[in-house]
Amino acid sequence: MTRPAVPAGRRTPVLLLLLCSGAVVAASAGSPALHDLVLRRAGRFASHFAGHTATTTVTANAGSVVRDPARAESDPVRSAATPRPARRNLDEIRRRLREGEPGTYIRELLLDHDSSLARWPERMHEPLRVWIQPARPDLEDWSPNFVKRVRGAFNDWENTGIPVFFDFVADSAAAEVHVVWTDHFDEPISGKTLWARDDRWWIVDGNITIAVHHNGGEPLDESAVKAIALHEVGHLIGLDHTTDSANIMTAKVRVRDLSPADRATVRLLYTLPPGTVR
Ligand SMILES: [Zn+2]
Helix, strand or coil, X not given: CCCCCCCHHHCCCXXXXXXXXXXXXXXXXXXXXXXXXXXXXXXXXECEEECXXXXXEEEECCEEEECCHHHHHHCHHHHHCCCCXXXXXXHHHHXXXXXXXXXXXXXXXXXXXXXXXXXXXXXXXXXXXXXXXXXCCCCCCXXXXXXXXXXXXHHHHHCCCCCEEEEECCCHHHXXXXXXXXXXXXXXXXXXXXXXXXXXXXXXXXXXXXXXXXXXXXXCCHXXXXXXXXXXXXXXXXXXXXXXXXXXXXCEECCCCCCHHHHHHHHHHCCCCCEECC
């Protein structure tokens, strides 16, 4: 598959990184199916840019991400995958929102995102390249099965019918999305997602970190890792928290699978153009 050439002048800077983090509360004894996943949003981080290059520095409890301007300038991924939408017809977008809204939590998403929608461009013909850190034998209780669970989380979202497919790649340098492991977070969370969007609200890359242990030291089981991964990949593709705990995207996750509302919300999101609806 080839990538269409994009004139340098259409390259867009990365404007914002959103940090979402999730916490897992240890399951109470005897009820392993009822883990609570408590996910908290940690904040928004502005970036700085000049011309067509992006210089983004994010500092959070989990570490920092520094984007090298030279690398951003030469990065074909960022520039090629962000089409310029046709002229926005706000009345039409709002009408489609109203019609598609029942059974979704798209309104909560808009409240969280300043009345704007962020998503990836269509990536069916050129799937998003995802790198999942393949091994962390240095981490006690880390299991190779965790990698399979995270792949499963990506596949579950892909199977909702959104026009975004995922390719799992072995070369981290070639990936647009990275998933890495950590033993535990120093704060009471178990997962974090950082994503970046451009000035047209297209998401352009993302980084997910998943812990192997609760903040208190208890190991996370495969089911919890899958649930965290589902939640964090939900953030990666543009979703945010909903108050209804029947959904994987609730701040206190009580389920292990995508709900009808999770599926309906992401499907609606991917029928609408990114950007403001205000
Ligand atoms: Zn979250």
